[in-house]
Amino acid sequence: MAAKAELAQAGAKRMAFQREHEYVSPRGLFDNVEPKGSRRFLTAAVSAFHGRGYHATTTRDIATLAGSSPAGIYTYYATKADLLYEIALIGHQYILDETEAALLVTDDPIGRIAEIVRRSVTYHAEEHVLTRVVNRDFQALDVQRLATIMKMRRRISTIVRDEVRRGVELGIFEVDHLEGTTIAVLRLMDVASWYNERGPMSPDELAEVYVGLILRMLGAPAAASDQAGDGKTAVNG
Amino acid sequence: MAAKAELAQAGAKRMAFQREHEYVSPRGLFDNVEPKGSRRFLTAAVSAFHGRGYHATTTRDIATLAGSSPAGIYTYYATKADLLYEIALIGHQYILDETEAALLVTDDPIGRIAEIVRRSVTYHAEEHVLTRVVNRDFQALDVQRLATIMKMRRRISTIVRDEVRRGVELGIFEVDHLEGTTIAVLRLMDVASWYNERGPMSPDELAEVYVGLILRMLGAPAAASDQAGDGKTAVNG
DNA sequence: AGACTCGGCAAGCAAGCGCTTAGTAGATCA
DNA sequence: TGATCTACTAAGCGCTTGCTTGCCGAGTCT
CATH class of the missing domain: 1.10.10 (Arc Repressor Mutant, subunit A)
Incomplete structure (x- = not known):
């Protein structure tokens, strides 16, 4: 027929x-x-x-x-919003887990920040399609679900802020304004909105550049980005 | 009745x-x-x-x-899109004018970058309502109008990139990766998405913090942010 | 005074939206 | 073989959307 x-x-x-x-x-x-x-x-x-x-x-x-x-x-x-919420939860849970896992690699603030930045940048670059959605559209969620997501985002901010502060207290970092600097670090780690997978830089290469930029921004010693390890060799080797 | x-x-x-x-x-x-x-x-x-x-x-x-x-x-x-387009044009034209005007203040790459950052951050902070709309929603424009806006954005990127490169060539900046660093500077200058006008920092204070962060990121000499002038005193004074 | 212009209005149209409903093909069981 | 369940579909409902239409009162000109 x-x-x-x-x-x-x-x-x-x-x-x-x-x-x-x-x-x-x-x-x-x-x-x-x-x-x-x-x-x-x-x-x-x-x-x-x-x-x-x-x-x-x-x-x-x-x-x-x-x-x-x-x-x-x-x-x-x-609802359509249910889809967005599940996507946002998955994306946020992953980077939260990654950020917490980075703390287990070492005690050193330089090593920890380096590891956080490395994991975050490679994630945002490799998963730039997902993270662009997650970081742009989560604001469309209703108040209650937005609050859940915001709580996860604040946990990541807190980890970074605490680590920066600890580095300052130990005399390793030198930072004028803790909050402004923390937000700067967080903004730099989200490379999703501009990363181009057909561009010249692999996620790993990009991550190393950004580890360097951020450590310098934090006032870490000049050789810090070399000492920070590359995430493949032993940290205390 | x-x-x-x-x-x-x-x-x-x-x-x-x-x-x-x-x-x-x-x-x-x-x-x-x-x-x-x-x-x-x-x-x-x-x-x-x-x-x-x-x-x-x-x-x-x-x-x-x-x-x-x-x-x-x-x-x-x-159309509704006409409204968005006029808003986007006004917002982009303003920051483009500001960025070009910053170049007239001095020849020194440190002074120029400082002035660009200062003008951009104060603008994004004071006009955070407008700039949040402009920088988030311009992507909703149709292809042709988007192209016009993108051209303006690229002119700003080019100014920043050229100034960073010039600083490197003059031995004032030290930068591993020009493109990645330029994007980092541009991302940091857009404080609209998180600036809170009821927070503790005025636009001017925030700008000075970010001038410091960015000059350090560019590998400028440690005392650079003091030498960069505060935009009120004479540059060659 | 009368004609005209212009900014704005009430009303409403066609299209597209998120979501619902009644029903069914196909796999899995007895 | 027939009963049951699950994942899915065709059809479409009620509503909202961007935008249009025909009209009008106030101001301005002749």
Whole structure:
């Protein structure tokens, strides 16, 4: 029947469009999300939000990228905002874990800041599609969910601020204004908004440049960025 | 008549709402916009975009803030995007003029960078409502208008990059990676996204902190930020 | 006074939005 | 083989959106 052929064609068109605009998390951040069937909607939403922003993205955009009908989303998510929230949680939880893990590498403030910056920059560069969405669109969340995300962001800020302060107290850093400097460090670590994966710098190279810039900004001794370790050799070697 | 009373009431409600959410440009950036009648729609749009973002703002939001009916906008602007474009042009033209003017103050790369940073930070802090809109929502523009804005942004980047390079060539700065460092400087100067006018720092104080941070990041001599002048005393005094 | 201009209004249109509903193909069980 | 469940679809509802239309009162000119 003509009707059936039309339907098959619509399905094929959806799948073609889907493959063209696929987002696959370089670090596999969505590989363990349950239920399994929801993953394609999450990654489709990341891709759609990345291109147009949350508010300009329609549920039909997301459904098309996920290769489903407009109603398919609602099998797993009650609202468009639920999708954004789960994405924001995953992205924020990951960088929070990374930041906390960086503290375990060493006690030295220089080594810790270097490790925090290194992990954050490589993450924001490799996952620039995800982190651009997370760091730009989280502000579209409703007040309660926004508060949860803000709490996670504040934990990261606190870790950085504490480490900078400790470095100052130990006479390793020299900082005029703690709060302004902390925010500067945090802003520099988020390279997602401008990082270009087809540009000349790999995430690792970029990270080393930014470790150097930030340590210098903190007034660390000139040779500090060499002493800070490269995250591959032993710290106390 | 009851109908007439209702209309008067609707008008009064509009005006009350308008005054509550007013945006007035601290630097008077909209004072010379023509035609005169369009100004209230521009500032209303800045206020509305600031609160919700471009895509989440409705033309009715803007009209209400401007104290007009939904149709009032279209006396001056054909589309919602036209409003955003004029706002983006005004904001970008101002900081571009400021950046170019900073070059006239001195020939010294340290003095020039200091002056650029000082002007940019005070502008982004004082006009944080406008600059937050301009720097966040300009990406919602259509391709052609976006290209015009991007060209202005690139001119600012070029000025900063050239000055950093010149400082390196003169042996005043010491920079590992020119492009990464230039972007870092540009990112740090935009304090709009986090500046809080009820916080402890005035725009001028914040600017001096950031002049210091950035000059240190560029590897300028330790005493550079003192030598850089404070923008009030004579440069060669 | 009468004609004209202009800023603004009430009303409303077409399109697109988020989301709902009723129903079904296909896998899994007995 | 038939019952049951799950993931999904076609269709569409109610509402909001950006924008248009036809109109009008106040000010300005002749």
